[in-house]
Amino acid sequence: MTLTINQLNNDFSYTSQIEVDDISEIASLGFKTIINNRPDFEGNAEQPKSEALEAIALSHGITYVHIPVIPNNIQPHQLDKFREAYAKAPKPILGFCKTGNRASTMCKLALENHD
Template identity: 45%
Template sequence: METKKLDDTLCIRPQVLPEQLAEAARLGFRSVINNRPDGEEPGQPTSDQVAAAAHAAGLEYRHIPVIPGQITDDAIDAFQRGIAEMPKPIVGFCRTGTRAAMLWALSNAREIGADNAIECAAGAGCDISGIRARLEQRGG
């Protein structure tokens, strides 16, 4: 299961399938954050299916759904709490990994700055430059 590291706490990737979660646990991940709303595309596993597989693999699971282009402050706060509270390392996912990267960047903007957040996300294959103003607003 290929992931891209954002920091020592979080790696991101596109959609995680339930059958991949045992491998995630074998790779050392201890938690999963799902940023996809249920029903985003046909054939996508539901949050309940992913949660059941995560728990069966011994992983903690949180569902923090975000509609593309509509990241709310509540979602950022929930993501930040998840990162703080969940066992590490964590794998976060959405359809492509970009929403997870955006939530990570927005959660950490005060500490790492907008430029560093954008650069780290780019290194993980995600272009989050479109949220630069919001990153700067959050203290980066």
Template identity: 40%
Template structure:
């Protein structure tokens, strides 16, 4: 099982998970999984379709919001916020390292937290988003 980092009471992030990890996540009490990794990013990566089937078989809700590394879009952050609002918690979001999932959380968190609180929470989970701070500020503006 990969290293899971908690961002909030209802959201944790992790690096790539496997189909076998989904049963473990369900046993740990997770109720939903968000996959932020595009299919075929690496040859040995499990396909989203296979992960979705394994999640459903384990009683987990599943959402795929693929984000190309270094190209987090505003629409993806809004889709992530919608997923957080709709999916049963607790939720695990993952990508290759957990950074894209953390960035998506950070953007949607601008609705309720100031930039410093967002950066501090990400840092406490092991994700340094200081170079992402200007993006947070820009996303916050209408």
């Protein structure tokens, strides 16, 4: 599958659900960090588990962060975790969730409500 990646700013882009097989493409595109905002088991059996994605990402030298967020229910502590990850993570970052909406919203909220 070819990923549809949307750029939010120079450091952050987002996409819909990724698969284990997509990680080599993500690495080849130059992403240094993946942030997963999708809870495990949200998509039943067709959704890869976060630990499987993390293992492959790490094997490609990509930092992996899991900040699971229930759709339409972003919490302040999750934004804090996102801000911390965003500040420390190697750039550029690729965020994802089921559709990409949570990932982009997390970044927008974290950056606009910071400082």
